[in-house]
Each structure stands twice: as C-alpha cells, then as structure tokens.
Amino acid sequence: MADVLILTHIDYCPPAHLAQVLLARGCSFDVLRVDLGELRGYDLERPRAVAVMGGPMSVNDPLPWIADEVAALQRLIAREVPIIGHCLGGQLLAKALGASIRRMPYTEAGWQDMQRHAQVTDSPWLAHLPEQFSIFQWHGDTFALPEGAQALFSSRWCDNQAFAWGDKVLALQGHPEMTEPLIECWLDDWAHLLDERQPSQQSLAEMREQLPEKVRALNQVAEGFYAHWLQLAGL
Known part of the structure; x- marks a missing residue:
C-alpha cells in the first residue's frame, strides 16, 4: 500500500500531471476507481496524502458509491491527512465538510482567469501564484463554502473556485492537473457537450x-x- 492515495471516478479524469509530479519525486501512489468499488476495503489509516480527481457526475446524483466516498473523506479529514480535490473532488470535499453543492445556470469551460480574494494575504496554498493566472475549467456544479473555510480565489463565472479548510485541505473547482494530450482528448471526445454561444464557455479554437x-x-x-x-504529508 502506497503513501499517496488517488481517488478517480472515470477513465478520462486521471491524475495526469499529478501522476507525473509524484513519479518525478519518487512517491509511491495507489490509483483507485471509486465508481467501480475499488475503495471498498482499502485501509484508510495508511495514506499520508490523498488526492481526489474529477468526473462528469454530480455529487448530488443518487449513486451509492458517492456516500461511501464522502464517508471515507470524512475519516481522512478526521485523521488530518493532507487532501487536495480537483473539480468533482473539490465538491466531494465540500460535501464531506457539510457544505451544499448546486447546479449553475451555465457551464464554465475553457481557460478562465482567476482572481485572488483581496482578504487572503498569507495562505501557503497561494504563495507560488503570480498575480494573474488561469486554470482550465469544465463544470456545471459549484460548491458552497463549508463552515470555517477560507475562500482563496474566484473567476468571473464562479465565485467559489477554491477554498482551504484547516491547514491540510484544499478544494479546487478547476482542473490544474490537465496535460496537453488530456485537453485534446476532452476536446475531441466531448465537444458536443459545449455551446460556445454561452459567454461562460470558450470556443474550441x-x-x-x-x-x-x-x-x-x-x-x-x-x-x-x-x-x-x-510537504504537509512529509513526502
């Protein structure tokens, strides 16, 4: 069993660049497909760091494995394991912390500029970020902020793009893990789901x-x- 646990939910939302970072650092990691039942029986006392990836489903969908994953995340949060969530993963973390997730009236897609919240001046999660940066987006749901969370940044179309909870949990609405081949895959296979007439969505070009x-x-x-x-995990 590895030090890092990565939870995935569909084949086309892999750890992508995160896996490359872990391999370059020599960190061992397990990748589980939660939707296929692979989390069942996994020893949640072992991981030193956990990442939760994306997926096309909603946290509010009546899928039995969602409740299991939320319960697992609550156990990991109680253990004070460093956890980072990507898109659906961020929404699952919000739900595990008691916040609601709602459908937006539009889909936010493409490269979206982020605005750092003015009141955030000392978060270590933001220490590396330039004043102007963008994150690739593809989502129609958004999370509310859990009680005690610190909002970190927003976009024009989504107020809650990221929050920190305590000193070990980071929930992200976007997809910082993307690689060039993965973006091309999404644009080749799922462009029919987009409507570039919506101002919240960029065109494929x-x-x-x-x-x-x-x-x-x-x-x-x-x-x-x-x-x-x-670093928080000592890895």
Whole structure:
C-alpha cells in the first residue's frame, strides 16, 4: 500500500500531471476507481496524502458509491491527512465538510482567469501564484463554502473556485492537473457537450490557442499546490 492515495471516478479524469509530479519525486501512489468499488476495503489509516480527481457526475446524483466516498473523506479529514480535490473532488470535499453543492445556470469551460480574494494575504496554498493566472475549467456544479473555510480565489463565472479548510485541505473547482494530450482528448471526445454561444464557455479554437504555453503555465500552478500538499504529508 502506497503513501499517496488517488481517488478517480472515470477513465478520462486521471491524475495526469499529478501522476507525473509524484513519479518525478519518487512517491509511491495507489490509483483507485471509486465508481467501480475499488475503495471498498482499502485501509484508510495508511495514506499520508490523498488526492481526489474529477468526473462528469454530480455529487448530488443518487449513486451509492458517492456516500461511501464522502464517508471515507470524512475519516481522512478526521485523521488530518493532507487532501487536495480537483473539480468533482473539490465538491466531494465540500460535501464531506457539510457544505451544499448546486447546479449553475451555465457551464464554465475553457481557460478562465482567476482572481485572488483581496482578504487572503498569507495562505501557503497561494504563495507560488503570480498575480494573474488561469486554470482550465469544465463544470456545471459549484460548491458552497463549508463552515470555517477560507475562500482563496474566484473567476468571473464562479465565485467559489477554491477554498482551504484547516491547514491540510484544499478544494479546487478547476482542473490544474490537465496535460496537453488530456485537453485534446476532452476536446475531441466531448465537444458536443459545449455551446460556445454561452459567454461562460470558450470556443474550441480559443481553448487550443497557444495550448503548449498555457499548459506549461498551468503545470507551474499545479506544481505549487502539489509541493505544499506533499510537504504537509512529509513526502
């Protein structure tokens, strides 16, 4: 059993750049498909760090494994394990902490500029971030802030893009883990779900414009989050 546990929910939302970071650092990690029942029986007392990835489902869907994952996250939070959530993963963390998740009247998709909350001046999760940065988005749900959470940044279309809870939990609404091949895969396979007439969605051309440069910048944003997360775990 590895030091890092990664929870996934569908084949096209893998750990992607996060896995590359862990491999480069020599960190051992287990990747489980929660939707296939692979979390069942896993020893939750073992992981030193946990990452929760995305998925197309809603936290509010009547899927039996969602309740199991929320309960597992609550146990890991009680153990004070460093946890980072990506999109659906961030929403699952919000639910585990007692917050609601709601459907937005639109889908936020593409490269969206983030605005750091003015009152946040000393969060270690933000220490590496430049004043201007963007994160790749693809979501129609959004989380409310759990009691005691610190809002970190927002976008034009989504007020709650990230929150920290305590000193070991980071929930993100976007997808900092994306790689260039994974973005191309999503745009090739799922473009029919988008409607670029919506102002909250970029066109496919805009998403692909200067893609290598945008992904490199996104990787740097992600690596700062992951470095602090792993530092908290002593890894």
